[in-house]
Structure formats: C-alpha cells, structure tokens
Amino acid sequence: MQAWPRPALPEVPGHSVAPLVYDSASDALVAAEPAGDTATLYLCGITPYDATHLGHAATYLAFDTLQRVWRDAGYAVRYAQNVTDVDDPLLERASRDGVDWRELAASEVEGFRADMTALGIIPPDAYVAVTERIEPTAVAVAELLAQGVAYRVAAPEASDDSDGHDIYFDATAATDVSPWHLGQESRLDRDAMLAIFAERGGDPDREGKRDPLDPLLWRAARDGEPSWESPVGTGRPGWHIECSVIALDELGETVTVLGGGSDLLFPHHEFSAAHSSALTGEPAAQLYAHAGMVAYQGEKMSKSLGNLVKVSELRAAGADPRGIRLALLAHHYRDDWEWTDASLPEALERLTRWQAAATASDHRPPAQFATLAELREALHRDLDTPAALAVVDAVAAGGLSPELRSGIHLLLGIEL
Template sequence: MDAWPSPALPAVPGHGVAPLVYDSASDALVAAEPAGETATLYVCGITPYDATHLGHAATYLAFDTLQRVWRDAGYAVRYAQNITDVDDPLLERAARDGVDWQALAAAEIDGFRSDMAALGIIPPDAYVAVTERIEPTAVAVAELLANGLAYRATADDASDDSDGFDVYFDTTAAADVSPWRLGQESRLTPDEMLPIFAERGGDPTRVGKRNELDPLLWRAARPGEPSWDSPVGRGRPGWHIECAVIALNELGETVTVLGGGSDLLFPHHEFSAANASALTGEPAARVYAHSGMVAYRGEKMSKSLGNLVKVSELRAAGVDPRALRLALLAHHYRDDWEWTDASLPTALERLRRWRAAPSAPGEYAALAELREALHHDLDTPAALAVVDAAVEAGGLSPELRSGIHLLLGIEL
C-alpha cells in the first residue's frame, strides 16, 4: 500500500548522535542505536474506522522526531507501519453506519495519509495493510502450531466453511524456548494484566484456553465476518501476530525501536514481541518506546469515547499545520497531557515569533543545544526553549533555521 509524500529534509552543518530513549522494558534511558548502519523502526498504525485525532498525531510525531534525530546522526532509516484494516472495531463501526467495511477503511486511510502529509510526518518505507499479509501471517501461525507454541480451541459459533477452531498462543511454552518472558516489556504481574487484557481485546474467560492470558493468533471464520482460506483453516489473523509478522518481514529479526502509544504497551506490544521472539528465537526489539496519551475535556482522547479533536477539522478551519506540530512538540512525547483552548493560540504565537525573527550571524552554539535537547529522550519542550531563547537574543542563524527544519519539522 502506498504511504504519503515525504517532506523535504534539509542538510544541516555537522551531525548529531544517536539519542537516549526511554525503554519500557528496562525502565531506563538507553541508546537507541542500531547494530549496523541502518536504524529500523516499527510503529503500530491505525485501525481505520474514524479520522485522525491529535492523540494519533502526537504518537506519529514522536517517532517522526526519532527518525529526524537518527538521520541527523548519519544513520539510514528503514521504517515500517501497519494498518489494521480488518478488526472488530472496524467491522462494528461499518455495521453501525450501514457501510461496507472495506469502503470505510479505504476512506479513513486516505484521510490519515492526507493528515500525515500536511503535518510533515516522514512516511514509512513499508506501509502495510493486514489484508495484504494474510497468507504469511497464517503461515507463521502454522509454524507456531507445529513447534508446540500454539494450540487450537473449539469455536462453537464458527462458520460451517471453517475448521471450527480458533488458534491461541501458548505463553507458557513460548517462555520456555524464547528470550521473551511474560511481563518483560510491561513490567506488570499476571494479576495486573488480567483486567487490562479484558478491556483491550483479550478474552481471559474463554473456555478451552490453557492460560487466561494466552492471546488469539487466528480467529476461525464466523458468519457475516470477512475471512480467508489459509493453512490453519478459514478465518482471519489475531491482532498481535499481524504486527509481529509485518515487522519480521519488513525489518528483520530484531528492530532497533518498536514504538506506539502507551495504551499499546500491554497487551499488544507485549504479545507482538512474544510472537516475534517465538518465531525467531531472538529479541523483538532493542528498545520498546511509548508515547503518552492526549486527553480532552478530562478524558483520554479516543475514537471509542468520541471526544476527538480531529486534525482534518483543524486543517479545514485554516490552522497552519506547523502550529499543530508546535502545539504537540510543546509536550514531552512520554507525558500524558490535555489539549485545551489555549493550546493552539500559544503555538500560533510561537510560530509567529519564530517566523518574524531576524537573521542572525552564523554560529553553532544554539544548534548544538538543539541537538543536545533532542539527544536526551527526544526532549522537544527543551528544544523549543532553545529556539525561543535564540529569538529573544536577537534572531536565528541560517544553521539554526536548517536545524529547526530538519529536527523539528518546522520550515520557517
């Protein structure tokens, strides 16, 4: 599937270094650097049943910043992102609205592309819909079954054209033969996991499971649901195995950074990493990084709650996308924060001051400070403060302007 056009990435004098990024698994800042010359990044994509909101934009901007810092450090970057274009929320929204689920997905994917391009987000090199990877995902499930790392559970409500079984990942067996351990990424105990698992698509009370926390790998075909023929019967993939297979196919055994919103830390990233490690015998990632949640009117901004501030609506109202970037960059990517009526005016005023700043003599101190701020866990609020100080001190040098363009994505 095509992504969106890439923004201009200017040359900047000198170079930065690989950033220190907070790793959820180790609870520490670690160097987000590849084993070789190419940094690899996998970020979980959207389930396309509603428009892009500022919570989405904040997540993709966080990992856009990581890409920019990597490129400034001289690394090549290969980035993959999925689209979960067949899943229960999409099917439920399509049924609610009386529309075809594929048409709904296509429309929302087009809107997402448009929003990402407007915001200047560097696109993935591999932008992959789950429906484009049904066969390799099913093959991976068959491999896990053959290796004793998955098992079948009777699906009493399955369609007559299926084999009548769902397939589950055996977390206990996988922990015995792979580097993965339950809780390694989330650092949660099983008792802490259970209610979260139930809230986020899991089925802990499902009859026939060996462990309450075992996640679904393959859902046997049900009446009225989309399904595909496969080596493990007619059906469709589970949520976590999709990302594991796409990451492995596009980026190799161990990605440099596996990223997404903090709401994906458990169960999605925990079990995607488990599935990948069970298939390869290697760690899924060197760093597991997560962005915070954006709230609005007192609650996390989410499609399910409907309390969305949509990028497309702000753009339609004439808001400069650079101001939206600045509004989001004003918060550290790992922080939870709330969008308020003051967020946009504050960003618009900052953009006005930066654009009105006179040219200053060439010097590298401010550019070095900008790089240092971003080196330390992508600290964009500190980076904005560097630019604010330079503006107050008399203006922006050509070197700093090019750094602002490359590292913050703001062309002045």
C-alpha cells in the same frame, strides 16, 4: 499500500549522535543505536474507522522526531508501519453505518495520509495493510502450532466453511523456545495484566484456553465476517500476530525500536514481541518506546468516548499545520497531557515569533552553531522537544541564522 509524500529534509552543518530513549522493558534510558548503519523502526498504525485525532498525531510525531535525530546522526532509516484494516472495531463501525468495511477503511486511510502529509511526518518505507499479509501470517501461525507454542480451541459459533477452531498462543510454552517472558516489556503483575487484557481486546474468560492471558492468533471464520482460506483454516488473523509478521518481513529479526502509544504496551506490544521471539528465537527489539496519552475535556482522547480533536477539523478551520505540530512538540512525548482551547493559539503565537525572527531584515546573526548544538543535545536526551523549543525561544529575539533555521526544519519539522 501507498504511504504519503516524503517532506523535504535539509542538510545541516554538524551532526547528532544516537539519542537516549526511554525503554519500557528496562525502565531506563537506552541509546537507540542500531547494530549497523541502518536504524529500524516498527510503529503500530491505525485501525481505520475514524479520522486522525491529536492522540494519534502526537504518537506519530514522537517517532518522526526519532527518525529526524537518527538521520541527523548519519544513519539510514528503515521504517515500517501497519494498517489494521480488518478488526472488530472497524467491522462494528462499518455495520453501524451501513457501509462496506473495505470502503470505510480506504476512506479513513486516505484521510490519515492527508493529515500526515500536512503535519510533515516522514512516511514509512513499508506501509502495509494487514489484508495484504494474510497468507504469511497464517504460515507463521502454522509454524507456532508446529513448535507447540500454539493450540486450537473449539469455536462452536464458527461457520461451516471453517475447521471450527480458533488458535491461541501458549504464553507459558513460549518461554521455553525464546528469550521472551510474560511481563518483560510491561513489567506488570498478573492481576494488572488480567484487568487490562479484558479491557483491550483480550478474552480471559474464554473456555478451553490453557491460560486466561493467552492471546488469539487466528479467528475461525464466522458468518457475516470477512475471512480467508489459509494453511490453518478459513478465518482471519488475531491482532498481535499481524504486527509480528509485518515487522519480521520488512525489518528482520530484531528491530532497533518498536514503538507506539502507551495504551499498546500491554497486551499488544507484549504479545507481538512474544510471537516474534517464538518465531525467531531472538529478541523482537533492542528497545520498546511508548508515547503518552492526550486527553480532552478531562478524559483520554478516544474514539469510543467521542471526545476527539481531529487534525482534519483543525486544518479545515484554517490552522497552520506547523502550529498544530508546535502545539504537540510543546509536550514531552512520554507525558500524558490535556489539550485545551489555549493549546493551538499559544503554538501559533510561537510560530509567529519564530517566523518573524527568521525573516527580519535587520537581524542577521552569525551561524549560531552553539545554539544548534543545544538543540541537538535537548533531543539527544530522550527526544526532549519542550527543551528544544525553549532553546529556539531563547535566541529568537535576536534573529535566526540560516544554519539554525535548517536545524529547526530538519529536527523539529518546522520550516520557517
């Protein structure tokens, strides 16, 4: 699948070092430092059934900032992102609107590409649709069955061209064949897991499962649903195994950072990591990083509630994408926060001040290497973009040197 154009990344004097990033598994700041010269990042992508909202944008911007710091530190970056282009929410929306699910997915992916391009987000090196990896995903499920960490459950509602069974992951058995254990990433107790599992696509009450928390690996074909022939029967992949297979195929056994929104911490990232570890015997990631949620009108921004502020609509209304980017950077990536009617005007006012400081003919400051070092230090401390913006604000009245402008462009993605 095609990604989107890569933004310009200028050369900047000096360099960053590997940033300290909060790791959900250890509940600590950990150096996001690759074992070799290449940092690897896997980021969970969209389920394409509605336009990009600011919650999406905030997440992708957080990990765009991580990439920028890595590149400034001299690392090569290999980045993969999936598109969940076959899943229940997409199929339900397509059915509701009377459109083909493939056409809906293609349209929304194209809109996402346009938004990411406008916001200056560095694209993934591998942008992979789930429907492009059906066969290797089925092969991985077959391997988990062979290892004894997956099992079949009768599915009476399955269509006649399937083998009549769904396939589930045995989370208890997986601890015997891998370094993974349930709760290692989320640090939740079982009661909390059960509640969240039911809310986020899980089926704890499914008859025939060995444990209520065991997640689906392969869904046997149902009438009226898309399905594919495979080594484990006709059907389609479960949610978590898709990301495991794409990450392993594109990035290898242990990625430097596995990232996404905090709403993916459990069950999605917990079980994606479990599947990967069961397949390889190695940890899925060196660290697990998660962005906070963006609210609007008192509730978390979500497609189900419909309280979305969409990037495309802000752009269509004439908002400078740099202003949208600054509005998001004004909040720490791990924080939960609320978008208000003042968020964009405040960001645009900051952009105006910075732009004036960059172009004023009567202000030609020296190279401002100390300020550039402060900017790098702010981002080194868990990608603290609010502190980074404050560093620039503090010197903007005296003008911005070419070197500092290049640093702002590279590290914050704001070209002045």
